[in-house]
Amino acid sequence: MQSLYESAIAGMPDCHAVSVQDDLTLVGPAEQVFAAYDRIVTAAPSYHLTLRVDKCAVYLPDSLSEELSRAEVVDECTTRQLAYSNSLETLGVMLGTDSDVQTHCEGRINALEQCFKTLRHAAMPVQVAFLLLRSCALPSLSFLTRTTPPELLRPSAHRFDELVRTTFFHIMGLSPDRIAKSRIVSAEQLQTMVALPLKRGGMGLRPAERIAPSAYFASAAAILPDFLRAFPALSNRTYSDTELHQQLEACRSLMREQGVAAKAAASPADETDPSTDEVPQAPARPSKYQKRGRKPAVAGAAPSSSPAVSAASEETSMLMCSVNQLWSTAATFSRSKNGDSAAFLQFDKLQRCATQMIEEKVLTQLKNDSTLRRRTLLTANSTLHSSTYLTVLPTQPLYRMSNASLRMAVRHRLGVLPYDSMERQQCMCHLHTSFTSDPDHFHSCVKFKRTLLTQRHNNVVQVLQDLAVTAGFTAIREPNSHVRPEAIASAANLSKEYNHHADLLLLRHGLKLYIDVTVTRPTNESMLRSAPQSVSTIQLYSTRRAAANKHAKYDEIARVNEYRMVPFAVETYGGIGAEATTLLHTMAAHSKEYSAAQFLTHAHARLSVALQSSNADIAQLGMEQLHLRQHAGNPNQFDACQRERDRRNSQYSQPANGNQLQRRVSLIVQAADAKAAEREEEEAAAADESALAFLHERRVGFADVRRILSPSGTVHISA
Ligand SMILES: [Zn+2]
Numbered sequence: 001m002q003s004l005y006e007s008a009i010a011g012m013p014d015c016h017a018v019s020v021q022d023d024l025t026l027v028g029p030a031e032q033v034f035a036a037y038d039r040i041v042t043a044a045p046s047y048h049l050t051l052r053v054d055k056c057a058v059y060l061p062d063s064l065s066e067e068l069s070r071a072e073v074v075d076e077c078t079t080r081q082l083a084y085s086n087s088l089e090t091l092g093v094m095l096g097t098d099s100d101v102q103t104h105c106e107g108r109i110n111a112l113e114q115c116f117k118t119l120r121h122a123a124m125p126v127q128v129a130f131l132l133l134r135s136c137a138l139p140s141l142s143f144l145t146r147t148t149p150p151e152l153l154r155p156s157a158h159r160f161d162e163l164v165r166t167t168f169f170h171i172m173g174l175s176p177d178r179i180a181k182s183r184i185v186s187a188e189q190l191q192t193m194v195a196l197p198l199k200r201g202g203m204g205l206r207p208a209e210r211i212a213p214s215a216y217f218a219s220a221a222a223i224l225p226d227f228l229r230a231f232p233a234l235s236n237r238t239y240s241d242t243e244l245h246q247q248l249e250a251c252r253s254l255m256r257e258q259g260v261a262a263k264a265a266a267s268p269a270d271e272t273d274p275s276t277d278e279v280p281q282a283p284a285r286p287s288k289y290q291k292r293g294r295k296p297a298v299a300g301a302a303p304s305s306s307p308a309v310s311a312a313s314e315e316t317s318m319l320m321c322s323v324n325q326l327w328s329t330a331a332t333f334s335r336s337k338n339g340d341s342a343a344f345l346q347f348d349k350l351q352r353c354a355t356q357m358i359e360e361k362v363l364t365q366l367k368n369d370s371t372l373r374r375r376t377l378l379t380a381n382s383t384l385h386s387s388t389y390l391t392v393l394p395t396q397p398l399y400r401m402s403n404a405s406l407r408m409a410v411r412h413r414l415g416v417l418p419y420d421s422m423e424r425q426q427c428m429c430h431l432h433t434s435f436t437s438d439p440d441h442f443h444s445c446v447k448f449k450r451t452l453l454t455q456r457h458n459n460v461v462q463v464l465q466d467l468a469v470t471a472g473f474t475a476i477r478e479p480n481s482h483v484r485p486e487a488i489a490s491a492a493n494l495s496k497e498y499n500h501h502a503d504l505l506l507l508r509h510g511l512k513l514y515i516d517v518t519v520t521r522p523t524n525e526s527m528l529r530s531a532p533q534s535v536s537t538i539q540l541y542s543t544r545r546a547a548a549n550k551h552a553k554y555d556e557i558a559r560v561n562e563y564r565m566v567p568f569a570v571e572t573y574g575g576i577g578a579e580a581t582t583l584l585h586t587m588a589a590h591s592k593e594y595s596a597a598q599f600l601t602h603a604h605a606r607l608s609v610a611l612q613s614s615n616a617d618i619a620q621l622g623m624e625q626l627h628l629r630q631h632a633g634n635p636n637q638f639d640a641c642q643r644e645r646d647r648r649n650s651q652y653s654q655p656a657n658g659n660q661l662q663r664r665v666s667l668i669v670q671a672a673d674a675k676a677a678e679r680e681e682e683e684a685a686a687a688d689e690s691a692l693a694f695l696h697e698r699r700v701g702f703a704d705v706r707r708i709l710s711p712s713g714t715v716h717i718s719a
Contacts, residue, residue: 001019001047004040005019005040008026008036008039009032012032012035014028015035016028020091023091024040025090025091034076034080037080038080053080053081053082054083056082057083058073058077058082058083058084058085058088059084059085059090060073060086061086094148101148102152102155105152105153105157106155106156106159108141108144108156112163113163115137116137116164116167119132119171120170124171125403126171126401126403126407127401128394129171130168130390131393133168133171134203134205134390137167138164138206141157142208142215145208145215146215146216146219147216147219148216150212150213158209160208161207161208165191165195168194172407173407174411174414176191179416181423182436183436184416184436184439185370185374185414185416189366189370190416193378193414195362196359196362196366197359198387198390198391199387201363201380201381203390203410203414204387204390213254214258214260214354214358216251217251217350218350218351218354220244221248221326224326224334225330225334227330245323245327248323248326255354258358260319319350363378372528376523377415377522379537380539380571380575381413383575384575385574385575385604385608386575387413387574388574388607388609389401389409389574389609389611389612398610399606400609401609401616402613405613406616408620409612409615409616411439411619413573415440415523418619418620422435423435423436424436427441428447428629429446431525440521442623443521443618444521447625448622452622453618456614456618457517459611460519460570460611460614461477461503461517462610464503464504465504467587467602468506468587470591470593470594470602471588471591472592473506473511473513474506476507477504478503479504479505482560482563483560483561485559488500500554502515502516503515503516503517503568504516508590511564512561512562512563513563513586514558514561514563516550516554516566516568518549518570519569519571519572520545520546520570520572521572522542524542540571540577540578542569543569543571543575543576543577544578546569547567547569550565550567550569566580568580570607570611572611572615576607588600588603
């Protein structure tokens, strides 16, 4: 194909051919394009190819306004039986009038409606539906955002975003309006949160409207060298008249509104004099080399700033410089390197940089508008691995989450009530916490400390034990046969103190790891009160505290036994403490069956799913308990009557007392029995001795004359 295409445009400098697989687009003056077309028609049979004329079309832009040349083109088309129009769809992009482009975009959204409808189907598991929504449905507009001017895409993008949002709320069984009524979070804030990426504490449903300007800008900037090479006359003439230049400027101003230029004042690129924009100092250059070789600035790098900082500022510098600067950089680039235009700006990831800046601003704004509790929640949600359960593919049973569990987990992540009906309720514990003040109160309620919370703890221990065994460790649950430190050894061996022990002892070669698991909640009332600043801004702060407590508790035992004490502290929101992470890496290093990376992926998936499923259990069973209590509190209910009966009965001896009594009585009875038996034996013996003694053989007996007159001469009397 390549040679066919090349021969078609040979000797025609103004005719350009762009091919993607078997799709060929010819651009240029009419006579050259038609000549090239004729060459292909003629040469095709020698390549054993037939050109489908019915699939070919000519795009006649309205900008071609000269009547005469239009008529000529139409004539040429008719003779070749080619269709012509003032709009043309090529490679999924619509060329034509604004309304044609908008109709095309609307058509794409219409085609996607069915996909969203399927995701909302009741038979679709929630976990699968969410994965499909985020990974398949959401990116379906990204090609349009890269190829359609944002102004034209806006109505369709808005509709698409609305579809994504409503589908998400439908899948998760959430109603933003109902949630807003509880006054925990406004519907707007909730939607902003949902639209944030997972690593910034949201649900990863980034709106197309937000990315449209930077996507189109990045895409248009990347083709600049090709554009300049295709139209060499422009680089000498004034280029600001071109549509491309105007579009770039339009995108740039939209991006500035979104906050991409917010850091411009601080950026070094902007400090360089804007009045002289002849030759820009090619800011992209160093970053490109850096990226390619992955060698952080070896030659001539400024030693003053750290590599990370300089790399970041270079990456963003192309976003900061003016469109004119960008244009002349592209011009320099297209002149200096022939045929390597693919590399232009490809390594700078303009779109990603811009999106990151925008989202940084959105998050800062959201945090400023939020309460302390919700700021803390956002910080906790943005820790690494806190969202693993949302991205893991349910390829094995242990990675699966039930619909109810996943919905609960998402409510937990969004910081809303587990059940909307809880908005006016209080907990039954002595604190009487209202759930609107702390929607996740169940997760640290004292009422459930010994039951539901212990169950969650045990589930995490179990996962850890499984993982350790997979990695080849010997795991001992509740290890209690250690050497006691002196201070404890003297305690009675049934005492609580003497039997103090951590959750797991992991043995492998020379390693002795002493593990204690603890689940913390950064949005806990006491945590928010005692360290509001730290807990709301520092990731994993709550686990640091918990780990320190565990060290204080077990370090002495570990020292005496030469164990290495490792507190495994995780947050209810999924964050994994520093020492816990180290432990997982240690395990991964010992795994022989899997590579370290595979092991860690598996470990995080299992921990995340187990933790969030257990969290869901706490919310569900907690709610059940709450209901039970409420019913018992109602004076007309059966439970209340039962309680009254119990109270009245308590005046009499109760089963507990009865048992005691029975035991005491039975001792006396047994003793009496034994004594009686003894006496009987004594009497029987005495009877043998005295042959003439009277014996009461039977209590009841009548007229047994034969025995009365027995041959032995003994006289028996029957009574
Ligand atoms: Zn409570």
